[in-house]
């Protein structure tokens with residue numbers, strides 16, 4: 613019943629969190645090929661995740677409404693000046709959200725987050741090195757109240773209310789279907805927590821088809837791509853000398869991408885995410901559809917100090 617506190621599952625962290633200390637790295641952007649210096653810094657409660665282009669002095673909040681391009685990666689831009697872009701935010705956003713970081717100032721001196729190894733694992737490592745700080749402000753999450761679905765042909769992405777009312781976090785399920793036999797059909801489902809993210813998703817790398825590489829390069833994309841930061845598939849073969857990290861690395865990476873894209877909701881989601889062949893475009897359309905329907909979601913702030921019953 614409304615207003616009745618329910619304790620059906622382990623409670624999520626009740627307090628907002630940031631990084632304990634700044635930490636940085638340097639790497640190359642997957643699409644721009646630009647060498648970029650990245651720094652993750654603590655931020656005040658209520659700030660959310662905000663990217664700061666130190667080379668232009670402009671800030672771009674990590675919110676779904678600021679997504680300007682979803683062709684091969686999720687690209688944010690300043691709505692008042694679309695030239696101020698921050699590309700390929702999804703693997704970093706996935707690590708921040710899965711590890712429960714609500715507030716951070718992300719500084720970078722170029723147009724794209726470094727690819728590093730093409731997964732979220734290096735960002736998890738950076739966050740672990742920096743440490744996590746709880747803040748004296750309650751965390752607000754977004755509970756899904758009504759199903760929202762977007763589709764494109766047979767591809768779809770959907771958010772539904774939690775199977776058990778009051779259940780925190782996201783139940784996630786994804787399936788993919790590629791003509792390349794090395795990928796084929798794969799499906800994966802999990803309850804997203806820091807632990808499942810670390811174990812099942814964080815190390816899964818981005819991937820591309822060998823037949824697309826020349827075309828991408830000609831279009832000015834994948835300039836920084838290599839076998840060091842992407843899995844490249846040629847029909848039945850994986851071209852990377854070390855092979856795959858997990859046999860279903862492709863489905864795991866697609867779910868990792870969804871975690872990063874959904875983090876642009878600006879607060880943790882509580883409910884179910886179900887998708888087939890979804891990607892950055894559908895994931896972004898899903899958030900836009902969710903927030904366009906005021907009856908489909910509700911903000912939930914749990915009181916950190918439980919009141920007497």
Ligand SMILES: [Zn+2]
Pocket residue numbers: 702703818865869
């Ligand atoms: Zn990705």
